[in-house]
Amino acid sequence: MYKILDGKKIAAELRVKIRADVSEFKKNTGKDIGLAVVLVGDNQASQIYVRNKIKACEEVGIKSFAYYLPEETLQKDLNALLIELAGDDNVNGILVQLPLPQHLDSDEALKLIPESKDVDGFSANSIGNLCLGTESLVACTPNGVMKILEYENINLSGKNAVVVGRSNIVGKPMAMLLLNANATVTVCHSRTRNLKEHCLNADIIVAAVGKAKLITVDMIKDGAVVIDVGMNKDEHGKLCGDVDFENVKEKCSYITPVPGGVGPMTITMLMYNTYISALRSAN
Numbered sequence: 001m002y003k004i005l006d007g008k009k010i011a012a013e014l015r016v017k018i019r020a021d022v023s024e025f026k027k028n029t030g031k032d033i034g035l036a037v038v039l040v041g042d043n044q045a046s047q048i049y050v051r052n053k054i055k056a057c058e059e060v061g062i063k064s065f066a067y068y069l070p071e072e073t074l075q076k077d078l079n080a081l082l083i084e085l086a087g088d089d090n091v092n093g094i095l096v097q098l099p100l101p102q103h104l105d106s107d108e109a110l111k112l113i114p115e116s117k118d119v120d121g122f123s124a125n126s127i128g129n130l131c132l133g134t135e136s137l138v139a140c141t142p143n144g145v146m147k148i149l150e151y152e153n154i155n156l157s158g159k160n161a162v163v164v165g166r167s168n169i170v171g172k173p174m175a176m177l178l179l180n181a182n183a184t185v186t187v188c189h190s191r192t193r194n195l196k197e198h199c200l201n202a203d204i205i206v207a208a209v210g211k212a213k214l215i216t217v218d219m220i221k222d223g224a225v226v227i228d229v230g231m232n233k234d235e236h237g238k239l240c241g242d243v244d245f246e247n248v249k250e251k252c253s254y255i256t257p258v259p260g261g262v263g264p265m266t267i268t269m270l271m272y273n274t275y276i277s278a279l280r281s282a283n
């Protein structure tokens with residue numbers, strides 16, 4: 001019998017804890033915790049993400065500073081804002097909502113966010129620290145997956161983990177976190193031969209591809225833990241993951257649904273990272 005990993009519930013519990021920690025921080029230091037969110041242009045999905053991040057800040061008691069820059073913003077003006085935020089003591093975390101408009105270089109922008117304020121965990125330094133196993137702010141979605149596994153006391157040591165997808169923001173940091181937790185990790189991608197064979201060997205599968213129902217029941221070992229990061233639309237326009245949930249679930253020990261699995265954890269981990277960043281700077 002499988003168990004649903006309820007990311008919505010875990011995220012809600014975590015937010016209550018973060019809210020209490022933030023309140024304690026303010027009491028002890030007399031300072032607010034601040035998150036700066038920078039949005040360039042009018043990408044509708046990005047606007048929704050930014051709105052949700054600001055709402056989450058309100059929920060946990062973090063002060064948000066939103067910067068809405070026009071589509072035609074020049075790189076030098078974006079850079080100047082990031083340099084200013086980097087030096088602002090009221091700002092503990094800086095987030096540049098991606099993707100940026102095509103004429104802007106996101107690598108150049110991300111380089112201007114100091115590691116201590118890199119609450120998205122996307123910078124080269126943050127990723128480097130993750131590889132070295134040094135303390136750093138970890139990318140929110142993979143860190144959210146780890147929190148779900150921790151919450152259910154799912155032991156990773158010595159387990160075969162397969163990560164499907166190798167993006168810099170999900171697949172690669174996910175693989176590194178699993179490796180740091182002593183799993184034996186295989187990373188699959190679009191050029192992988194025999195994806196099914198790799199998956200059949202997995203005690204834990206994390207799917208982060210962006211293709212509806214790519215992971216089917218014939219790819220699942222009995223009792224596997226299946227984590228679905230994907231966010232896609234199915235043939236009826238309904239939100240769905242990368243895993244064929246209805247057919248796969250019966251073979252799993254644990255599985256995340258979409259929606260209500262990994263998704264709610266991502267913004268919660270952003271709040272967590274902002275709190276951790278403030279705590280480290282206060283210490």
Ligand code: NAP
Nearest residue numbers: 141165166167170189190208209210229230231262263266
């Ligand atoms: P991405 O940058 O497009 O990366 C997709 C990865 O999947 C690539 O590494 C690609 O391989 C691999 N891939 C493509 N087709 C494949 C196939 N047939 N078999 C195996 N691997 C294949 O996407 P992303 O940003 O990592 O996001 C992945 C999914 O997670 C998306 O659905 C996204 O919406 C979702 N997401 C959800 C959250 C959340 O909060 N829940 C957060 C971030 C992303 P190559 O490298 O070879 O091209």
